[in-house]
Amino acid sequence: MAEFSSRIENLRGMTPQDRRAAVARAANMSDADQIALSGADGLPQTLADGMIENVIGKYELPLGVATNFTVNGRDYLIPMVTEEPSVVAAASYMARIARGCGGFTTSSDAPVMRAQIQVLRPGDPHGARQRLLSARDELIGMANQRDTVLIGLGGGCKDIEVQVFDDTPVGPMVVLHLLVDVRDAMGANTVNSMAETLAPRVAEIARGEVRLRILSNLADRRLVRARVEITPEALKMDRFDGDDVAQGIVEACTLAIIDPYRAVTHNKGIMNGIDSVVVATGNDWRAIEAGAHAYAARDGRYSSLSRWERGAGGELVGTLEMPMALGLIGGATKTHPAAQAAIRLLGVRTAQELAEVTAAVGLAQNMAALRALATEGIQKGHMTLHARNIAILAGAEGGEVDRVAGAIAAAGEVTVQRAAAELARLRD
Ligand SMILES: CC(C)(COP(=O)([O-])OP(=O)([O-])OC[C@H]1O[C@@H](n2cnc3c(N)ncnc32)[C@H](O)[C@@H]1OP(=O)([O-])[O-])[C@@H](O)C(=O)NCCC(=O)NCCSC(=O)C[C@@](C)(O)CC(=O)[O-]
Numbered sequence: 315m316a317e318f319s320s321r322i323e324n325l326r327g328m329t330p331q332d333r334r335a336a337v338a339r340a341a342n343m344s345d346a347d348q349i350a351l352s353g354a355d356g357l358p359q360t361l362a363d364g365m366i367e368n369v370i371g372k373y374e375l376p377l378g379v380a381t382n383f384t385v386n387g388r389d390y391l392i393p394m395v396t397e398e399p400s401v402v403a404a405a406s407y408m409a410r411i412a413r414g415c416g417g418f419t420t421s422s423d424a425p426v427m428r429a430q431i432q433v434l435r436p437g438d439p440h441g442a443r444q445r446l447l448s449a450r451d452e453l454i455g456m457a458n459q460r461d462t463v464l465i466g467l468g469g470g471c472k473d474i475e476v477q478v479f480d481d482t483p484v485g486p487m488v489v490l491h492l493l494v495d496v497r498d499a500m501g502a503n504t505v506n507s508m509a510e511t512l513a514p515r516v517a518e519i520a521r522g523e524v525r526l527r528i529l530s531n532l533a534d535r536r537l538v539r540a541r542v543e544i545t546p547e548a549l550k551m552d553r554f555d556g557d558d559v560a561q562g563i564v565e566a567c568t569l570a571i572i573d574p575y576r577a578v579t580h581n582k583g584i585m586n587g588i589d590s591v592v593v594a595t596g597n598d599w600r601a602i603e604a605g606a607h608a609y610a611a612r613d614g615r616y617s618s619l620s621r622w623e624r625g626a627g628g629e630l631v632g633t634l635e636m637p638m639a640l641g642l643i644g645g646a647t648k649t650h651p652a653a654q655a656a657i658r659l660l661g662v663r664t665a666q667e668l669a670e671v672t673a674a675v676g677l678a679q680n681m682a683a684l685r686a687l688a689t690e691g692i693q694k695g696h697m698t699l700h701a702r703n704i705a706i707l708a709g710a711e712g713g714e715v716d717r718v719a720g721a722i723a724a725a726g727e728v729t730v731q732r733a734a735a736e737l738a739r740l741r742d
């Protein structure tokens with residue numbers, strides 16, 4: 315078989331059916347996966363009914379595929395679910411630039427999650443802490459008694475930490491953290507069960523009362539990192555010198571580092587890419603969002619999750635580091651047929667690999683937004699693609715959508731009023 319390439323020429327010019335066929339050919343996708351990704355039978359009603367409560371239907375979103383990604387020397391086609399125009403195009407474009415410069419490089423920690431056990435009213439909180447730490451081996455052993463599959467895979471509870479809060483509105487408090495390697499799971503249920511199992515023994519040792527037993531979504535022991543290095547020549551745009559673009563990106567990022575008002579928007583741009591993959595693969599996007607923003611504020615001030623700087627040779631170097639609690643097992647990842655097909659399309663073999671590829675998509679998305687913001691502004695590219703939404707809003711149907719969108723984008727007036735006027739002219 316020819317080597318797999320994430321570069322598919324003119325994907326954008328095809329119909330959705332033809333795109334699906336082209337992606338299927340490139341990724342050697344099965345017919346069943348093609349059907350699942352088409353949405354035709356993405357989530358049967360009976361399955362949906364089994365997933366949440368009081369189901370009355372299903373809610374659809376578009377699934378696109380970002381092309382051109384090379385991560386750690388391997389090509390990936392990226393399934394992305396989002397309602398926002400220009401996100402998939404932007405990721406594909408930056409991945410195209412990046413692949414010409416060697417692509418993205420990533421790394422990640424072992425998939426270690428935290429569970430917290432809150433102990434109230436310990437008579438001697440610091441004594442309780444030391445007793446708990448002395449019982450480390452007993453507690454780890456107890457935690458690992460129940461999850462035989464996880465232990466067999468090399469996961470399980472690896473360590474504990476204990477924190478003391480001396481002065482709280484409800485008195486002194488001790489909080490025990492279980493550090494659990496959850497392998498290919500997101501791990502919430504896994505660690506919650508362990509925490510509940512251990513709680514009575516923890517209360518006994520700490521001589522207090524246990525209240526909460528729940529994972530922490532601040533997955534700071536499960537960090538993922540992505541890096542990209544781009545030559546200034548690769549950043550050259552019509553009216554902009556590559557060196558100016560690189561410098562503009564660095565200066566744009568600086569505001570996000572020092573100013574929370576900008577950092578939130580900057581990080582939202584990163585999450586445009588990350589959430590799209592998280593949703594496509596059936597993962598818990600609230601968990602990823604919560605962890606990302608808490609990590610962005612870890613120094614007591616909300617800041618940028620990424621950094622853009624110039625290397626010694628003038629190259630643009632982008633880096634991203636953030637928690638990434640993603641699974642290939644558990645939650646909806648295994649039950650949702652389209653999520654399963656999306657995971658197969660990605661071709662990732664472990665949850666860590668999924669986390670790393672997802673981080674690369676986040677970094678690409680960030681680069682696209684900064685490149686646009688630092689040069690021509692966001693509206694040109696974004697609004698050109700948003701023009702199709704506006705055309706639909708104005709009543710355009712079928713082939714009218716692209717014609718009206720093209721007309722209002724060319725006029726530089728992406729408004730419903732102008733779209734309605736163009737539609738009326740077209741129908742005359
Ligand atoms: C939108 C582009 C990519 C256009 O950019 P362009 O220069 O018009 O693109 P192009 O026509 O030269 O095409 C270049 C490549 O882009 C891709 N591409 C281009 N168009 C399409 C399309 N229709 N469908 C599919 N792919 C497309 C495609 O990969 C293509 O190469 P190919 O593979 O074809 O050889 C560019 O202007 C851009 O990257 N803009 C930034 C868009 C963006 O960041 N959107 C996110 C939403 S805005 C937001 O929510 C976040 C924000 C901005 O607030 C965050 C922040 O503030 O930091």
Ligand SMILES: NC(=O)C1=CN([C@@H]2O[C@H](COP(=O)(O)OP(=O)(O)OC[C@H]3O[C@@H](n4cnc5c(N)ncnc54)[C@H](OP(=O)(O)O)[C@@H]3O)[C@@H](O)[C@H]2O)C=CC1
Pocket residue numbers: 460461462463464465467469496497498499500501502503504505506529531598601641643644645646
């Ligand atoms: N705050 C939050 O974020 C919360 C999130 N959730 C939800 O929890 C769900 C995710 O829970 P999660 O624990 O990941 O899923 P599951 O409990 O569904 O699956 C994890 C279990 O699968 C088994 N398993 C089989 N193969 C593997 C493997 N290769 N790697 C790891 N485990 C394997 C293990 O169980 P065994 O050893 O027993 O067979 C493991 O405990 C999501 O739906 C999330 O929305 C729930 C509560 C809170």
